Amino acid sequence: MLPAHAPEFFTTLRTLLGPERCITDQGLLLPWECDGLSHLRQLPIAVLLPETRAEVVEIVRLAAEHGIPLTARGAGTCLSGGATAAQGGALIAFTRMKRILEIDPVNRTARVEPGLVNVRLSEALKPLGLAYMPDPSSQTASTLGGNVAENSGGPHCIKHGNTTMSVLALEVVLADGSVIELGHARGRTEGPDLRGLFVGSEGTLGIVTSITFRLERIPPAELTLLASFADMRSACNGVSSVIAHGILPSAFEAIDDRTIAALEHAGKKSGYPSNAAAVLLLEFDGAAESVRAEADAATALLRAAGALRIEEAEDAAQRARLWKGRKGAYGAMGRLAPDLYVMDTVVPRSRLPEVLPAIGRICDELGLPLANVFHAGEGNLHPNISFDGRNPDQVRRVLEAGRRIVEVCLKAGGALSGEHGIGTEKREFMPLAFGPETIELLHGLKAVFDPGRLLNPDKVLPEPVTCGEMRPAVLRGRSA
């Protein structure tokens, strides 16, 4: 059955894509109702599955012609609602555009389609001794196109940078169906950095059809440390101390007592000491000698900060053992309740010792189970709240906790999001982090790229008060 409005849109697309790549049946649409932010749902009017750039162009042109909102989606692992359909809109899912178009080992670049799953690129590069560095925890599921949309981070982004640091060039379909290249495959940009503007724009400025990434050599040596502490405050001081001494681990993660309890509850042997209330995971990469020297220096600093025990692993099997608790944490939390709200905020490292207890108090007051697994070295927090999305009271409390956690982090000099984007989740919080001038600028830029507001509308930017406020002219009359 075709949706009642815009029948021409659907009949043309059915002919173009075939019925199995133009899903409009209510029953088949249900699995596409939300992304990883499961408490915000919106059934798409259709799911479109292009296989080529030409099909993407055709879809965008038809959507523009018929005024249909389009939301680009990779694997749907987004945690801020960015990959959930807009009201009355269709999803354009990149599941079938997942080819590796080129690997250039000499210039160390790779060009891929946006639907390629992150880890598949790493697998293809490994025999060449090359690596794609950004490694979101979702890397076995999330797509590189989604990673670009959210400017995803990951445990190893403290040293190697979020996704944007690895994006050289983007092929983008604009709102009118024209195709442009942003950035430069050789890594140079001239004038304003449109590539940089685009990465992290969550599908609101255009739709990416291919990405050229910068690659790195696989580091010759890696070494992992696991340090356990009797309390989180000591662990946080250890984090600050290591960074302040100019040591830059390639990963610097923290796990709190509530997560350790969740691991125990799930029957997963974390192998952490029974008196540990906080665990730090550090990894170093580079030349064997420098890795050794950095690990020794970090060990001394962590001991001085009060570490109970420090374990070290150099080979892959030992390293996997130390990472086991970190990697299993989300699975363990998933066992506590049907839904998990994975928050994402940032605070200055030096404020971690006060912000973490404040977040704990908020969840305790609201009677919500909290577990913190986070990128400690970057001050990038992930307060994780287990809940049951079918219980409206629980959902209300989760949302209240979310708002209060954001407020605490911003008050501590933090940022709204580290790596999961704004999406629908934090759209209403944007005025807490940005002044009206900046939000107006962002609306103005959005209008340049997407004057008809059809590309992932109702995401990222708070609703303008009137239509006129979206336009550049609103810049007049600002105050200093």
Added chain:
Amino acid sequence: MLPAHAPEFFTTLRTLLGPERCITDQGLLLPWECDGLSHLRQLPIAVLLPETRAEVVEIVRLAAEHGIPLTARGAGTCLSGGATAAQGGALIAFTRMKRILEIDPVNRTARVEPGLVNVRLSEALKPLGLAYMPDPSSQTASTLGGNVAENSGGPHCIKHGNTTMSVLALEVVLADGSVIELGHARGRTEGPDLRGLFVGSEGTLGIVTSITFRLERIPPAELTLLASFADMRSACNGVSSVIAHGILPSAFEAIDDRTIAALEHAGKKSGYPSNAAAVLLLEFDGAAESVRAEADAATALLRAAGALRIEEAEDAAQRARLWKGRKGAYGAMGRLAPDLYVMDTVVPRSRLPEVLPAIGRICDELGLPLANVFHAGEGNLHPNISFDGRNPDQVRRVLEAGRRIVEVCLKAGGALSGEHGIGTEKREFMPLAFGPETIELLHGLKAVFDPGRLLNPDKVLPEPVTCGEMRPAVLRGRSA
């Protein structure tokens, strides 16, 4: 004497700034007629020298009120005309806004005013064991505000990145006088990266009044290699070989035979072997052990590529000796003729062996003396042409050489500019590097930030054909 038009603009500014900071006298304006691109001149109608952000806001507001174009200027070392006044416009020179506002050694950030000379920041950081990495060759003269405007590079940017990689946040006065903060002092950006868009926009989107930079620790060890070759082709092969083996020097410079001859001609003892027709300078930084290992590996690869001689220096005095020729090169070229055209283009590293002789042929055909000093590791060329700007025929030939060199580099898969910006110099070449859709997008973004086109107009973007083409609406009707 006040300029005839907009007398109110000048009387108000005279009162605000005092006569010595509001220069309008023709004779006093002459030294401000151009920046480092000396063959393109435009006398400003005034030079304004603010000392505070409030004064900048007032200047921008008054300029908006009276329709006076404003060009922000640091030290005027820009090599693409970006810091030369627009027609009928005033210069707002940041010579007096050069304070270091804050150095935060724990979070490793520094906040400075835009008029601070690059090297002054490094000097202030040194006693703290910290460093600001981007080091344009102009660093003893150029300002950090100018470096942000041009997204400047430098010998050590191959490893540490151009200026944008070190910019965390910018305080910006917009075209209407309002003040906003772009980016985040803790290094996180949410949504589209306005900070990234702004860096490299050459004063066309707003005027920066303070900059927060990311700092690094001074590397524990540094080591310099100088390798001389009998011909440039072998040297270029050495460059490709080192990079292809995953070795990333912190600097990787090349000097050609014409530059060596200029050094000899200037009586500067370069110390290069008499049979050297090309010299590579490599620097390594990091832990002592990794620096040693990288230098050894690079030495073997450079020998295999045919190096005649390789010298090594670990202490500061020895390193300065190896850098002497590189540092003295521009001074030596300056002796060859009254003017020097320092070009800036980029080609893929692998194309250097064919592009360099092609550039040589262009200059030979036009009878122009050429010398190449360049960031070889990045494929970032600087063909330097000595000429006499008072000779119209020489100027004509220099401009023709410039166009033909740009064409050769773009044809080889290169980019228009590596680190000197577009300015007025390469404005007309923009359509060679970018499609009309991208140029229209850039015009659209410019209109969002500066609807009145008063901020460094007539720079970077080629003139739109009609006024309407500057507006977002032009996005309609594009072709795929």
